[in-house]
Amino acid sequence: MEGAHTQASGMGGMRAAGDLVARMQMSKRMRLKEAKEYVAGKLGCSTRDLSDPVAMELVRKENGLGLVAMTSSTQAGEPGMMEAKFNISEKLDVHINCVEQFKERTSNYVRA
């Protein structure tokens, strides 16, 4: 059933930019249109690109927003999940709980 929904009407999660739009709905209570426009504006792409895995692979790669662990993200320099979430938080100006907690709990180790 979930497969049918994702194929029929889903944004594709981090295969495209559904995870980013979802974050705006969750944290900023934005409706879909506003959330898509916000994310597209921050990423410099069209709202239609946000559901396009081909377009978003490039955008995510350029901005270090994380890629599904396939061939492209097996490169040693690709950001892992936490690093990607740091970059998403910065790029979208959105509070990500685990990122903020990571910063707080490791603050003693950060060089000035």
Next chain:
Amino acid sequence: MLLEPKIPTRMGDGSLVEMTRSEIKADLEEGTQIAAKKAKVPELTQDELDHLLDIYASPARFTAVDIGDEVVLSNDGTGTKHIGNRVQDLQSYETLLGIDMPELWQADYSYKAVKTNVAHEGQSMKIAQALLTNPVQYGAMPDLGRYSMPDGPIPNWSELLPMGKIDEARDAQVDACKMLVEDINFVADAMIEAGADGIDMDTTGAAGDADFLAALTACRMLRERYPWLGIEIGMAAEFVLGMHGQLEFDGQRLAGLWPKDQLRMAEAAGASIYGPAVNINTGKSTAWNIARAITFIKPAAEVATIPVHVNVGMGVGGVPTCLFPPADATSRASKAFVEILKIDGY
């Protein structure tokens, strides 16, 4: 004489039947009329019914929205628990299915049950946060009935009511409501400490207006402490049962609320996402059910200031009540809600 061709379609229990275009049209009309009369809301327009007819009077195995019209998929109860551990389930939903907002949950899907196991759940959330890029929320049901005897410490209002002990039954629900609010907050605090991006109160109102009140109250308390938190309030049904009958939130009586007013309450409480639910009538066609569901939800979708994620699966929102919902019925419901209601997600 030419006979009208039959089109394969589904009943609300998932069984495959054949109906003519005229029969499907008649079911759509009846579905919207019944909902409009029950909830005192407008029937769907002719254009909307025609659009639904195009979606449902088709023998295609699958259908979908137009490119660019995709919506966000929150996914209560993510995973099957049959392909590894729960975090692997979340990962497979992120990478293979491509859903947007996976949800960690446990089989005993109730905040009261989670409370006793919260440290283990928190550890799983920590692991999930380390391994996923998508936002991960934690979900369970408010499930107020768990607080009544014999499962809980509160006198059972379902036993008190038939005995005519109305005041005692109401007091019991109020007492249970307080305990539930405390438990939702307890579990939510732990999950947020473990990194959760959001909290889902799923199947809210299943035990009636006191159940809904507990979710709204907990939601407001969480919003005050965590302004950034995703909070999803998903409903149990299209109508809030008045098991208590007199409970209010911000001066609004909760018993008898339909989706538009449920939404208003969720917005006032500070929810991020409202999830309307309309249950399936298994004896009617999916066409009848989708017209009924969309009619109930349309007034909410029109005025919402927060995202609306309709519950669309396994017995709600036009998807048949069966263990393995067929893709033809699921995709039709998926398309219908997006194109008629312009919803924000599922």
